[in-house]
Amino acid sequence: MEYSGMLPLLLLAAFSVAGAAVTHPFATNYTNDILRLAKAAHIKAYMGEDPDRACDNFYDFACGNWPRLHPARIHNHKTNYLEELQELYIRKSADMLKSSARSADSSADRILKNFFNSCCLQANDTRSALTTVLLEATDFRGGWPEIRVPSWYQYEYDWLKVVATLKRQLGVDIFIGLDVIVDYKEEHMHRIKLGAPALPLGQRRHYLDGRYQGTRDLYRRSIQQKLMLYFPEQSKQWLKEVSEQVLGIEEQLAQGLPHNAALTLEQTTRQRTAADMKSAYGSYVDISRYLQLIFSDTLYVDIYETPEDYLSNLVDVIRGTPKLHLANYTIWRTLDFLDAARIPQSVQPDIWCIKLTQRHFPQQLESLFHRNYNNMQMINELQSTWTDIKRVFREDLQASERLHWLSQETRQKAISKLESLQLQFRSHDDQQLIRKLHGLQLQAKQFYPNLLAVLQWETQRRLAKLMQDPVAEDRVLHKLPHYELKSNKIQVPITFLQARFFWDPAYPNALKYGTLGVLLARQMLHGFDGEGRRYDAHGYQNNWWDYTSESSYARRSQCFQEQYAIFVQYREKPVQDKQLLRRIVADNGALDIAYRAYTKWLKNSAETMASYQRERLPLLDYSNLQLFYLAYAQLYCSDYPETLERYEELPEQLRINAALSNSQQFTNAYSCSSGSALNARFKCTLY
Known part of the structure; x- marks a missing residue:
């Protein structure tokens, strides 16, 4: 008997019956019978075909059918039963935020609903992402070089100022990775961690090892395809050149990553001041100026530099790369960062948008869920x-x-x-959550301006932690x-x-x-x-x-x-x-x-x-x-x-x-x- 198709129908019947008001004893018994039948079908659906294997491979006996019902190859990540609990939370939260505004909604609730609903409406509007956020909200001196301003002058381009501005406004790490973390030596304080950003392909070997050439080719083609989506009027030659520039720069950056990816933060980190780093890397990678542009102040604090060889390698990359290529790479990384909000074809818009809402407002969403599903x-x-x-x-x-x-x-x-x-x-203090969102204004039908506002709000809160004592929020x-x-x-x-x-x-x-x-x-x-x-x-x-x-x-x-x-x-x-x-x-x-x-x-x-x-x-x-x-x-x-x-x-x-x-x-x-x-x-x- 095939149970996988039977399962949703049984569960639907079970929850529908159970959700109704039940007062008569016969109705109660009937509800319990339906729920028990649904649960039995749920268990049976995951079980393997051979009941005689229980004593030889009980996992296969109990979960043999799981890969067919929840294949990892479709999601491209691990699937597991306990994660289904999170998926249930996601579906319930989506239904919750789809509901119309109520008088009982707090200002935090309205912000969540506006963000979610604007995402469902406009997250796939690539022109809005490009013109409203990328080219207007961030100053690239006329936009992408040789697209909006053919007479782009490279001597005016200040790469450090541009990437520092992008970090301060959007929280995106380009060329330099910066984060404020709880000090792993003294847990009562925060510390700046500065060094390598997260590169799309991850580890050093993915960029430099010949065995991963196929992976790099796929990555380069994906860059071309995404550029074509945003710039359909550009020539194939331009798309090819920019994608090659992006991959080439990242291959050079990867040379500063550790050879052993299994090393811990402590094993690849050294503690230095901004002045020490200024002396070490000079004007090509002026860390003192970079931090001053981000924090609007001169910082006299010790910094965790990780990995140790990255910034010295970055000096060579900046020195040897044409400014046009640096600018192309910078804008591409920003575009790719914003494109992460676009809804994939394989995902339902409401599911994608509720996960995006959860990513930016995890505590506020939990609080709203608790009040609705206590x-x-x-x-x-x-x-x-x-x-x-x-x-x-x-x-x-x-x-x-x-x-x-x-x-x-x-x-x-x-x-x-x-x-x-x-x-x-x-649990969460609802009034405290409302105070955290103070000043954040989101519209119901303008997703990318909303996303820009949220990214700026998040970034400022993250950077401000440097002067604050660690609290429970810092925990996973x-x-x-x-x-x-x-x-x-x-x-x-x-x-x-x-x-x-x-x-x-x-x-x-x-x-x-x-x-x-x-x-x-x-x-x-x-x-x-x-x-x-x-x-x-x-x-x-x-x-x-x-x-x-x-x-x-x-x-x-x-x-x-x-x-x-x-x-x-x-x-x-x-x-x-x-x-x-x-x-x-x-x-x-x-x-x-x-x-x-x-x-x-x-x-x-x-x-x-x-x-x-x-x-x-x-x-x-x-x-x-x-x-x-x-x-x-x-x-x-x-x-x-x-x-x-x-x-x-x-x-x-x-x-x-x-x-x-x-x-x-x-x-x-x-x-x-x-x-x-x-x-x-x-x-x-x-x-």
Whole structure:
């Protein structure tokens, strides 16, 4: 039976019925039946064709059909199940911003709606982008050389002033990359990071290695095609010359990039003053003047220069390149930067525009979403599941049998840290968000003037951070629950609180513990792993483990390291997971803890035939315990594009199968024989 076509119809029926007011008991039961049927179809649609593979490759058993339904080759990036939660957030937000203005809308809400709606109307108006923003809002002394002013005089062209102006107005980095970052040495202050901009092809080898000549040819042709879109009246010869100039300059710039792309910021950075850099690079690349033009002030601060060889190479590029070519490259990079807002042919305009809105106004969109889709039931379920997860782990710490490798003293400190560990639901101060947007005026039908205003507003806020203390805004906004070492809290984003994605009262609780329970347990265990043990219950850096516990942890984690050591490549591509041990410790521990939390809940619930029947689903001939593992595995259904060069994280298939091979409960649930691939003879355990 083909379920992929059936799935949208079932879900539509389910949500339509569930959305109606239900008061009669018969209607309630009917609604629950529809929701359960839809969820079962949803699970079945992703499963592979061979049910006998469960004990040999459970990931393929649970997610075998995912690549066909969500192929990475179409999106040209990784697809995965958890990202579907973000897609649901995007679709709901688009519907929300399409609605007409209301009297209850704040000024921030109106700005979001104007930006979104103007994007849907005008984002593909290339003439507006060219004339309203590129040629009018930025002064190129008459526009693109030899297009609007054939008598362009190169001696008047001041490349440094032009790129500094563009950085200040639009935030675009050309020739010089500049950002204000939290100082990685002293986290209480900001620092200027200055050096190489992000080049379109990325790493040095993509520009200079002969093996990537095909990639460079494709890139050059894409430049020609985009130029033709904006300048259809220009000759093929002009299009060819400019595209060759762009690629040629970037090949020269790439010579200043590190040979080893895996080096960290700390490894490729040196700390210098603007005066030092002025002395080093002189008038060809006058860093003091560049910073003065951007900040309207002379800066006497230390700067992080990265990578170390880039600016000295830039001096050679500026010295040896005709000014006409520098001007062509500068305007091309600006045009390409603005063109990123244009809606791709393969994407629906409203989906593209809501993602653009999210990129520029992430907190404001979350706040509006929360006010429109506030789901207290989901918050209550998360809190309830979290209580059960904590209870299981607390009992483990209190009993000496299960975690006997931890000393009594360390276990007591672990209990203290666990008691302090809380869920924190991310929220925003609406009045503060309104104040942040003060002075930003957007029109409902003028997208590119709106985009220009937003870019200027964003850039000024980003540059102003240099004189401000770092605050929570500087932290990465995670899409899923995330444990923070320095606060000892699990941050839960608003977008995570969406009904019927992980759980609904109509679903079996096996699904809730296999998804929400596992995700919460994973984050919890990050507070008690090799890195988390260095931070105490209050988030202060303080190693609270004794030597005996540390030694025992190292010995037991060695089992995992040896077990996972074979995963150095996947599908003939290298796996380079820098957080591998943290990941596998959390994977294995969370699966076991969530499973035991579920079985404890099941034991404490009314043990009747009806309750056990509720823990199963139609269409799926699986027990409640088997459903728990199905839900867990499908959390990580993924597909990778063929263009991927290496895996930065352990691929999901390896993560799921290896964790299950260590679980005796999984072996029992699916009756795996002793010779099965997922019934490991020696099972690694830690938490």
